[in-house]
Amino acid sequence: MVRADGVWKRLGRNDVLRGLSMEVPEGSAYALIGANGAGKTTTLKLLMNIFGPSRGTASVMGVDTRRMSPQMLAQIGYVSENQKLPGRLSVRQFIDYVRPFYPTWDRGLEATIREAMQLPDDRKIGQLSHGQRIKVALVCALAFRPRLLILDEPFSGLDPLVREEFMHGLLSQADGTTMVISSHEIGEIENVTTHVGFLDTGRMLLQESMSDMNDRIREVRVTLDQAAAVPAGLPREWLQVRALGNVLSFVDTRYSQDSLSERLRALLPSVRRIDAQPMALRSIFTTLARAARDGQSR
DSSP: EEEEEEEEEEEETTEEEEEEEEEOOTEEEEEOOTTTTSSHHHHHHHHTSSSSSSSEEETTTTTGGOOOHHHHTTTTTEEEEEEOTTTTTTTHHHHHGGGGTTOOOOOOHHHHHHHTTTOTTBBBBBGSSHHHHHHHHHHHTTTOOOOEEEEEEETTOOOHHHHHHHHHHHHHHTOEEEEEEEEOHHHHHHHTSSSEEEEEEEEEEEEEHHHHHHHOEEEEEEEHHHHOOOOOOOOHHHHHHHHTEEEEEEEEEEEOHHHHHHHHHHHHHSSSEEEEEEHHHHHHHHHHHHHTTOOOOO
């Protein structure tokens, strides 16, 4: 659905994207994760052809983003935390204005989402809270059943209840839609994410399916019969190695139950117990980002 190959983007004197490559499979929910300034918003704006790449190529639905037609753009929904909506129009007036631009607009679906979002139809958009404005944008992005839905920090500034309502509305109506989601609220999107890309200073640190990532990255605790010490010659794929009391802990980024046991027993005396647990997406991100900063293997 989405592909970028060696994309560079210079804004002013800064290279915001530096050789970015990414692939978003059709039907996936792809989480684009990175620290502030990593290039997430720039990437999403580039996919929407809000601006083009300085070098490299990007395509959506098999078409270069710089050559997307109005008919193609009518198949893409876009919601951004910084999206500007006309404050002088009421919710009803704005949706009435947007509707004719999308040939596939579903009036029944629109009514369902509007009811679920509990939007005040006659209130002017300029009088709405930030969360309500995001809900208006979501109605307009979902009602035409887009093939691709791009969400740029949709939860920014929303209280927990509004975030929950947003996710409920999204999940109940976006079935079959390919989604690309950039969000600091990693916990909010973890349960819906099928693929993830970690963006670091304009480069893709890694990208893979959530199932593969959960299989290969584990938090390991090794209990010994004696006081633990960090041995020399540890594999590069073991990150954040710590010794406390008789416990050695680390993150194994190439986890295999059999090979882990063999390696540990060769490195350490008196291994009493080995516990390896899956990690939350936020913990995986912080671990890998710290490793990238420190020049470690992943």
